[in-house]
Amino acid sequence: MSNFDPNTDMPRGARPEEQITTDPSKPSERMQFRLMLFNLAPWIIASLVLLLLPAVFTNNSTITIMNQMMITIVFALAYNMLLGQGGMLSFGHAVYAGVGGFACMHIMNTSDFFSSIPLVILPFFGGLFGMGLAMIVGSFSTRSAGTVFAMISLGVGELIAASSVIIVAFFGGEGGVSGNRTDALPFFGNEFLQQINVYYLIAVWTIISAALMFLWSRTPVGRMANAVRDNPERAEFLGYSARWVRFYSFVASGFFAGVSGGLFAINYEILTEENLNTASSGVILLVTFLGGVGFFFGPIIGAVVFTLVQTVLSLQTELWAFYAGSLFLATVMFFPGGLAGLIMMHVPAFKLGKSKLLIIPYVKTLVPAAIGILAVCALVEMTFHYRHAATGDHEMTLFWTTFDSHTVLPWLVAAAIAAVGLGIARATAPSLKEAWNEANTRGAAS
Amino acid sequence: MDLILVNLIDGLVTGLLLFMLSAGLTLIFSMMGVLNFAHASFYMLGAYFAYSISLALGFWMGLLVAPLIVGLAGAAVERYGLRRVHQYGHVPELIFTFGLALLIEELVQFVWGKNQMAYSVPDVLNFTAFAISGNSIPAYKIFMIFISVGIFIGLLYVLTKTRVGMIIQAALSYPRTVEALGHNVPLIFMGVFGVGTALAGVAGVIAGPVLGTFPGMAFVLGSIVFVTIVIGGLGSLWGALFASLLIGWMTTFAKAYNIEMSNILNGLGIATPENLDESLFRDFWSLTSPQIADILPYILMVLILIFRPAGLFGKRSS
Numbered sequence: 074m075s076n077f078d079p080n081t082d083m084p085r086g087a088r089p090e091e092q093i094t095t096d097p098s099k100p101s102e103r104m105q106f107r108l109m110l111f112n113l114a115p116w117i118i119a120s121l122v123l124l125l126l127p128a129v130f131t132n133n134s135t136i137t138i139m140n141q142m143m144i145t146i147v148f149a150l151a152y153n154m155l156l157g158q159g160g161m162l163s164f165g166h167a168v169y170a171g172v173g174g175f176a177c178m179h180i181m182n183t184s185d186f187f188s189s190i191p192l193v194i195l196p197f198f199g200g201l202f203g204m205g206l207a208m209i210v211g212s213f214s215t216r217s218a219g220t221v222f223a224m225i226s227l228g229v230g231e232l233i234a235a236s237s238v239i240i241v242a243f244f245g246g247e248g249g250v251s252g253n254r255t256d257a258l259p260f261f262g263n264e265f266l267q268q269i270n271v272y273y274l275i276a277v278w279t280i281i282s283a284a285l286m287f288l289w290s291r292t293p294v295g296r297m298a299n300a301v302r303d304n305p306e307r308a309e310f311l312g313y314s315a316r317w318v319r320f321y322s323f324v325a326s327g328f329f330a331g332v333s334g335g336l337f338a339i340n341y342e343i344l345t346e347e348n349l350n351t352a353s354s355g356v357i358l359l360v361t362f363l364g365g366v367g368f369f370f371g372p373i374i375g376a377v378v379f380t381l382v383q384t385v386l387s388l389q390t391e392l393w394a395f396y397a398g399s400l401f402l403a404t405v406m407f408f409p410g411g412l413a414g415l416i417m418m419h420v421p422a423f424k425l426g427k428s429k430l431l432i433i434p435y436v437k438t439l440v441p442a443a444i445g446i447l448a449v450c451a452l453v454e455m456t457f458h459y460r461h462a463a464t465g466d467h468e469m470t471l472f473w474t475t476f477d478s479h480t481v482l483p484w485l486v487a488a489a490i491a492a493v494g495l496g497i498a499r500a501t502a503p504s505l506k507e508a509w510n511e512a513n514t515r516g517a518a519s
Numbered sequence: 520m521d522l523i524l525v526n527l528i529d530g531l532v533t534g535l536l537l538f539m540l541s542a543g544l545t546l547i548f549s550m551m552g553v554l555n556f557a558h559a560s561f562y563m564l565g566a567y568f569a570y571s572i573s574l575a576l577g578f579w580m581g582l583l584v585a586p587l588i589v590g591l592a593g594a595a596v597e598r599y600g601l602r603r604v605h606q607y608g609h610v611p612e613l614i615f616t617f618g619l620a621l622l623i624e625e626l627v628q629f630v631w632g633k634n635q636m637a638y639s640v641p642d643v644l645n646f647t648a649f650a651i652s653g654n655s656i657p658a659y660k661i662f663m664i665f666i667s668v669g670i671f672i673g674l675l676y677v678l679t680k681t682r683v684g685m686i687i688q689a690a691l692s693y694p695r696t697v698e699a700l701g702h703n704v705p706l707i708f709m710g711v712f713g714v715g716t717a718l719a720g721v722a723g724v725i726a727g728p729v730l731g732t733f734p735g736m737a738f739v740l741g742s743i744v745f746v747t748i749v750i751g752g753l754g755s756l757w758g759a760l761f762a763s764l765l766i767g768w769m770t771t772f773a774k775a776y777n778i779e780m781s782n783i784l785n786g787l788g789i790a791t792p793e794n795l796d797e798s799l800f801r802d803f804w805s806l807t808s809p810q811i812a813d814i815l816p817y818i819l820m821v822l823i824l825i826f827r828p829a830g831l832f833g834k835r836s837s
Contacts (some may be wrong), residue, residue, distance in 0.1 A: 229821060
């Protein structure tokens with residue numbers, strides 16, 4: 074068992090002081106038991122939530138979104154094994170997920186073998202193929218981290234993505250490879266005909282993979298990956314080969330990427346070139362970084378938020394990729410810790426019991442800021458409509474109001490709201506900063 | 520023989536175009552130690568700006584003004600974006616430029632739409648310069664060659680013979696010492712970034728009419744530019760030139776001559792399998808050189824990174 078808070082993967086070795094629990098006397102053991110419960114709590118809650126979600130959202134489209142979300146979670150966690158824990162930036166990681174997925178599709182199409190295995194173990198084969206490819210590529214790409222690694226990953230990614238159009242036998246060319254998941258050996262009488270059955274399959278795999286990846290980060294080799302990321306030279310002096318540590322991380326990451334590819338194959342029953350091209354590799358980088366690379370649960374948040382943005386926002390506006398890109402750039406520039414880093418920033422204030430001090434300043438600053446940003450988005454949408462709508466189409470609907478985008482009034486209103494909202498946010502920002510400092514200071518009078 | 524000459528010219532045009540992009544990129548890399556993923560996006564911006572300007576003021580004003588705007592935009596990105604991210608380390612910098620590339624593509628689609636622009640060769644240059652046994656060489660290609668060679672010579676002169684160039688070179692290797700001597704190093708960095716992106720802008724202006732001005736044009740060329748400077752050796756101007764020409768000629772010749780894998784394999788003494796259509800390697804046997812022309816640079820890059828990580832002309836490995 075571990076004494077670490079499962080949510081924090083603090084990279085700088087900064088451990089909260091209350092976690093020193095080596096006293097062997099009985100009270101301490103009780104404490105250890107409580108700590109174990111505390112450690113397991115997030116996992117149990119997450120599992121329960123995953124099990125109960127379909128009961129809340131019963132329609133098929135929501136379940137499809139959730140399936141997509143969980144697949145992205147597994148992939149993003151696998152990617153973070155490289156980026157966050159190992160410090161290796163890969164621009165071609167979709168390749169491992171894609172190849173794992175393609176392998177699963179081919180297994181689905183070999184009727185003899187496929188009808189003798191239950192569907193639930195199919196992602197494991199995807200993982201094996203992803204791992205195999207990672208072993209081949211990793212044997213030469215993990216010699217160094219940094220730019221060389223990033224460039225090799227980009228080159229290999231482009232190579233395999235390009236060959237997917239050439240090697241038709243494996244990648245199916247333009248049309249991709251499709252199959253039928255119901256051909257498998259029934260699993261306790263279940264043939265996975267319906268979306269909800271697939272949901273539970275993916276949910277179980279997501280929990281198992283996440284738990285395994287978390288445990289991996291607690292093993293010596295997972296810990297050494299952090300050391301090699303921060304200071305490869307020192308890790309070498311400790312007697313560890315930086316190259317092999319990177320290689321192990323890379324292979325493990327390839328395995329779980331392959332698992333996510335297998336889950337994708339089961340869910341969609343088709344894989345195309347799109348699954349392994351550079352764009353998907355870029356998306357997974359975006360998701361992971363948005364969520365936060367410094368914490369284990371960061372990519373999970375990133376996957377949830379990004380999938381929601383992608384599916385919900387893309388129904389509302391054509392410009393969703395523009396907003397996602399802006400959000401991503403703002404994250405890199407102002408919150409390099411990502412969403413998870415933003416959340417974990419508040420832990421000290423909570424521990425000091427002063428988090429209540431922050432609520433009112435937050436409302437004062439963030440609500441006007443949010444309104445101002447929405448008004449800016451409205452301006453962007455109106456500009457887009459003005460320029461690109463069909464000629465003669467002057468009507469547009471935005472925030473439940475319909476107006477003529479060629480008249481001056483809506484522009485003035487939106488600009489005024491934006492100016493006022495951002496102005497108030499700017500004016501109240503200093504007091505928020507003050508409250509923030511106050512909330513993070515130990516012992517001062519409140 | 521004539522066909523070889525035509526292909527040599529075509530490859531030279533592609534190679535020099537690549538060089539204009541990679542020259543700026545490699546300068547920026549040796550300065551900041553970070554690969555600018557958004558470099559090809561500035562190339563795209565150059566083409567779009569030039570198109571918009573050419574509508575009002577003609578092609579030549581576009582050639583003059585668009586690179587300036589792109590350079591200013593690049594300098595602003597360095598000043599307000601990269602310099603901020605720089606404190607977090609190299610990986611966030613790389614991610615920042617990656618996000619910037621995505622955003623610029625979305626921005627271009629937002630402003631100009633998704634269709635290809637009607638940006639075309641100016642009438643003055645729209646004639647056949649000469650013909651090699653029936654294959655006509657348009658004057659615009661010759662114009663492109665002259666512009667790129669001129670820029671290369673100018674760049675080399677500024678970097679090696681002038682005082683400004685000396686200071687830049689010194690700032691690349693010993694920024695602290697140069698700062699102690701009273702030079703404003705952040706300003707130099709911003710200037711080099713601006714000039715590098717302006718070069719990409721020039722490439723965009725002159726390539727836009729030939730290769731097409733559309734939102735995907737940065738993506739098409741983007742990764743090839745990295746490949747070029749990695750093959751040439753990061754930070755080496757001569758390496759960038761050599762690698763650009765190598766890639767230009769390699770892809771052009773691979774596309775021009777239809778070399779089939781089955782011929783090569785037969786020549787090596789391996790017989791074609793009887794039932795080729797059912798063989799697992801059927802795609803391997805039917806491989807032709809035009810098919811793999813576009814991925815040849817990537818193969819070359821991976822090989823170079825494995826066997827000589829510093830690149831052909833590079834001195835340091837990362």
